[in-house]
Amino acid sequence: MAQQVGTQTEERRVFGHPRGIVTLFLTEMWERFSFYGLRAILFFFLAATLADGGLGLPKPTATAVVGVYGALIYLLALPGGWLADRVLGARRAVLTGGVVIMLGHISMAIPAGGQVFVWLGLGLIVAGTGLLKPNISTMVGGLYAEGDNARRDAGFSIFYLGINLGAFAAPYVVSNLAADGRWHLGFGAAAVGMAIGLAQYVAGGRHLRGAGETPGHRLTPAERRRFGRVAAGGLGGAAVALALWAWSGTFTIDRFTVVLTVATILVPIGYFAYILLGSHNLTPVERTKMKAYIWLFVAAAIFWMIYDLAPTVLNDFAAERTDLRMFGHSITAATTQSFNPLLIMVFVPVFAALWVRLGSRVGASQKFAFGLFMIGVSFVAMAFAAQLAEAGRISVWWLFLVYLIQVFGELSLSPVGLSVTVELAPLAFRSQMLGVWFLSFAVGDAVGGQTARLLAYMSQPAYFATLAAIALAAAAVLLAFARRLRVLMGEITA
Structure with a gap:
């Protein structure tokens, strides 16, 4: 000892x-x-x-x-x-x-x-x-x-x-x-x-x-053998399907990304249907909480749809439309991707203290609505920046401002999402629900990656304004139903 x-x-x-x-x-x-x-x-x-x-x-x-x-x-x-x-x-x-x-x-x-x-x-x-x-x-x-x-x-x-x-x-x-x-x-x-x-x-x-x-x-030995057969069959089936698709002459990278995007969206839909439509010994309270959680899941997916355009659309904007100088020194366009983690490290303690101070007066749905509002505002700023950039390169500090606004949104939604996922998870699915939370990232990333196709039909300012409008509308809906959601989640009584 x-x-x-x-x-x-x-x-x-x-x-x-x-x-x-x-x-x-x-x-x-x-x-x-x-x-x-x-x-x-x-x-x-x-x-x-x-x-x-x-x-x-x-x-x-x-x-x-x-x-x-x-x-x-x-x-x-x-x-x-x-x-x-x-x-x-x-x-x-x-x-x-x-x-x-x-x-x-x-x-x-x-x-x-x-x-x-x-x-x-x-x-x-x-x-x-x-x-x-x-x-x-x-x-x-x-x-x-x-x-x-x-x-x-x-x-x-x-x-x-x-x-x-x-x-x-x-x-x-x-x-x-x-x-x-x-x-x-x-x-x-x-x-x-x-x-x-x-x-x-x-x-x-x-x-x-x-x-x-x-x-x-x-796994028991029998379960391991069954898992091996299922895994081999699944991987083999996928390989054969891809081979046949390629052999047909219709396979393209573009179409493949669309198929993967659709599959990504179907996964959480199927999972929520499995939870809510099956028995699983869920109590009425657990079912009610899961229905409220779906609202938050959709809100999070919309947030990540915009937020994770940083390494693509915003990175490209940095390269093509901004003057890449800070404090008199030139930087690469990709270096703007460092703005976000820097700002997170600065503001994490601030937001942690803020949530403690606010306590139960502000619920998860209200924090999510604020996160959506901020990501929408960030793309309003991007729309203005893109409009200015049509006359020539603009300061890279515009992107710094956009990432600053987005970090305020992330710190309102991301850590709260982890916490509320654990809180609302049915007992039968508690160990799996954090994985379900990460599915909101997957849906947002996949759908967000497809939104760049809109740029073939609209200007950059219009593109940013359209995505901003989606986020702001979602924030407004979530805020309008915030009290009802807090009741469903058990945060307050009716």
Whole structure:
């Protein structure tokens, strides 16, 4: 027993936290470095001409590809969490996912070989992130004893800082390496970042205190065989369907993104229908809360539809329409992707204190409505900026203002969404509902990626104004029904 106490004392050397938090902090920081580094330049690479080393896709198609790429990452977080819980354990899932991500970036960094290595790389990154992303968060929680809620919350705050540090540094580093068509250097930097994260994850494994070591609900041998057959059949069926589609001569990247977008929308529709139309021993109160949650889910999807246009439409606007100088120094267009994580790090403490101060006077539906309102206002600002840019390049500080407004919206909606998802989840689905919350990101990313097609039919100011109107209208509807939703959610009485 004395030895155990001594071990725990040794492990709590980092501001009172288990030393494993440093291992997971650095793993997530470097994984996010690789993810946001790629995301910052992916649109430009896809849209660049073949002569400039890109794929030469039309901009609407490039935007749609980035959208479904983001959507698939969030979709695969569901099976990634299941695999960890039933087969691998969170610790092995994170390691496996990190290796697959690194291989994906290496595939994209190969300077020869055409499109094959690009699509292979993106597929590997999607699969690896689906394994790593949900399970590393689970491991953070597993570092702390049951009931140590205050310290666990603080640990997640440290972890969240790692996410944003990686997201802040990556666009600047990767985009400068990839300048002038040196795409393989940018993709290679993302691979190196993931490799560093993996190396310190393995080296620091002894500090993880067994977190995620074994699956929480391991499959029986019979279940593993059945899962293997189902997985092989599903993957084989998908491969055959794609092969037949390609053989028919009607397959295009454009059509493929549309199919994936439709599939992404159908997943949450099917899931909510499964919950509400089946029995599952749900109480009347749980059913009522789920109906209220669908409103918030749709609101979140609309928010992410606009918010996650940052690496595509807004990135392109930065390159084509702004004077990329700040404080007398030139920056790359992709460096504007660092504005968001910087502002998040500044304002997270402010909003955390604000919600504590407001207490129960402001409900989740009102916070969601404010988030939608702010994302709408940000695109009103973009409409004005685009109008000014028709006469010539405008200051990049316009984009800084837009990202500032969006961060106010994100901090009103995103952390609140995680909390309300857990609060409203039926008992039978509690362990799955955080995955359902991430489906709102997937739907928003996929649909948002398709909206760029509107630019073939309307001007940029009209495009931004249209999306702003959708968000503001949704905010108004949500605010109008806020009291009713608070009653359905059990926040207040009728």
